Amino acid sequence: MNMILKTAVAAIALTTATITAASAETRVTYKSAKTGSSYYQMGVELAEAMKAGTGGDISVTVEESQGSVQNVMEVRARGGDYVFTTPPALVGLAQGGKAMFEGKGDPAFDDIRALFPIPSLTMHFVMSADSGVTDIAGLAGKTILLGKGSFGATEGEKYLELFGVADSVEIADAELSNAVAALKNGQIDGFVTAGSYPAPNVIEAAASASVTILSMTQEQVAETKRTEIVIPANTYAGQQADITTTSLPVVAYTTTKMDDDTAYALTKTYWENKAKLGDTSPWWNGVDPAMLGNINGKIHPGAVRYYEEAGIELSEDQK
Template structure:
């Protein structure tokens, strides 16, 4: 090797050393829900938003899950890159060793920490407009399609009993895929579904058929022991007024195994990307700082740092 070539090699090596090593990707594993669910789709959207917002520094692998209970159980074998979705109530039950976690009490459950809320699972009671049903008292003598075995059907049946409508409402057990046809043909007066608003299925039905969404009063919401949710007027075609219903909050969690810098970056990137996420899926519209009140239990210290910086409302028991 001649002298000029050797000098060039030395110069290049010096520049590379001065620049330092390339920033390593932050590899994250996300467990959400079944691949057929809207929450799996949200997981994919979240993964893309985190990658885009971090200029490729955050790389999220979305894995299918049987549900939130399994997501919580999986933390026993999870590493520091693990994030998952769950309703806060299930996290609380796991940490108390109650219900489905009664025989699975683990110290690992106490390491769970919240990062940020995602769209809530919201109950929709969708009625054919010609049925004239606007409130639950109007359901007397009506028929409702419910997909047996789903959260929506269990919740819907619970409300019918709570509001004194048992035996007064005909329940039609059928798959939700046939709800629009059944509604149009008059075979049912309405159907029950649960999903983040605006729910794609409800949008599709409302564009083809005139429908009303049942609304609840304050006492009815209290009886359900669920979190109140207001679906803003204009969310669905023909829905001019706000609709009060119930919801199950959903949150992205990790554990104390995750370092503060990573938790901070994930949380900051999520909120900065939310406006762009709304452009691809309107259900992100329902996520704002008001949903922070639905997070029970502690926030991760890295996420807490971000919320303090931006002035989000934080309760004492979240710190």
């Protein structure tokens, strides 16, 4: 009987230990972008970094998304385990019930809180060296591929209008996926793309052909009303100088439903492993604490705790 009792006690202890270990794991859902996109890949890399950085205490499941608007809208039905990515401007529109959120306002939007910035969508005007184009004004009379339906295409078209060259530029009727081949074959003079630098299609273009990536003046950046970003020299093959261009900041958000300890752990693990993330994919190297200045709304209290411990300054409006 004594042996049986000991066996039973041991079994109970093992079960208890198993339950405790299981309950110690924090599960998080990370919703970002379409499968196959760079932002979905970032989500996968981030999930791996969270698992490694917390010794498995945080488990992140990456969910496919149809875009930032959907990510924000799902806040209404999600719980404290929900993390999503979106530009800060979109959060402001949701909270104000404006633009695509008009008539769709919800009190849940007021509970959105930021965690940390991720790589920004960065505008690239990529021209063949043979085109002779070295600035935006030089686009006049050239054939440019913008692609269709993407942020880069919409933004590129806006810039052509803004800088007075839209009427003199021929827009190639082709998909952005064909841009590098078309550039090499001389079918186009250049293409416009938006992606976190270094962008894979720009890497390919610079490596396989002689290209010039256009830089904007301070006045041009101000005219776009976008956030300035500098692509450091030598980011791409043959790029000898810094490139000043525009970007759309992107941030990882959650809501007040997430407990402070989880938000703290996510934020701390992210920043402490960002260098390793950069070793995996260079686009993470473009993120630094200064990008917290792009967050107009509130930052989660758990994340605020980390930033204060790390000596990273936040505005009073963000706390």
